[in-house]
Amino acid sequence: MTKRYNALASHGEAQRSKKGGPGRKSKAPTTLEQGISDAAKKYCLFHHLWVLPLLFPIKARPDVDPRDLSRWQSSEGQTIAEQAELYQMLPSELHKSLTTFPEFSRIFSKAMTEERANIVKNIKDVSVDLFSELDIKATLFSGDKALKALDPTLLGLLKKPSDSQYTQLSPILFAHPTEI
Known part of the structure; x- marks a missing residue:
């Protein structure tokens, strides 16, 4: 029975290759x-x-x-x-x-x-890890887009409303951290 199954499987694979189906070998890039x-x-x-x-x-x-x-x-x-x-x-x-x-x-x-x-x-x-210091809910990035538009923490990052302040970035991003 196993021999017969293997023979049928290899025959089916050969037929798919001829037709250009899923078993077709893709051309390797030059x-x-x-x-x-x-x-x-x-x-x-x-x-x-x-x-x-x-x-x-x-x-x-x-x-x-x-x-x-x-x-x-x-x-x-x-x-x-x-x-x-x-x-x-x-x-x-x-x-x-x-x-x-x-x-x-x-x-x-x-x-x-x-x-x-x-x-x-x-x-x-890694978005949850990227924004973990900002106390943004982990579900915010996997949830509905409408929630993102209403989240005050995200709006603050976008400088909306105008009275929000930017979150200070990590000093490691700058050559001279004292001049941020």
């Missing part, structure tokens, strides 16, 4: 795709959580300083500065692919979306 994905995760974690809509395609390395404050004066200036920042943070072996590989933006955006979801999940998982 070295280039993996490099793009890794760079996107780094970009999401250290630079921006979202890809600007006009970030891609990048034709050539933008000749602009991404730290220049004038970049905020127009949406076009911001897009060019974001492109320069992306180009600057990418490893040099991905520079050519950024401008020539047609799937770059799709792979990059997909990896950023996945990484952002991971970041948000991790923050939600």
Whole structure:
């Protein structure tokens, strides 16, 4: 009976593989795709959580300083500065692919979306610990959104109403804690 079950199971697996069903083996990412994905995760974690809509395609390395404050004066200036920042943070072996590989933006955006979801999940998982010093109820983060909008402690963190004061942050966040 066991032999017969195993034979049927392997036959079913082979049929699903041919049809592209759940048993289908997924194509392993190439070295280039993996490099793009890794760079996107780094970009999401250290630079921006979202890809600007006009970030891609990048034709050539933008000749602009991404730290220049004038970049905020127009949406076009911001897009060019974001492109320069992306180009600057990418490893040099991905520079050519950024401008020539047609799937770059799709792979990059997909990896950023996945990484952002991971970041948000991790923050939600530790939100109770993050806000434990502020005496915020643990159920507030897992409950109804309407409760969050009415909670005076959270509203104080958002500086609403205006007579609330900001909670003093941990001195470890600053180079010179006495100058907070």
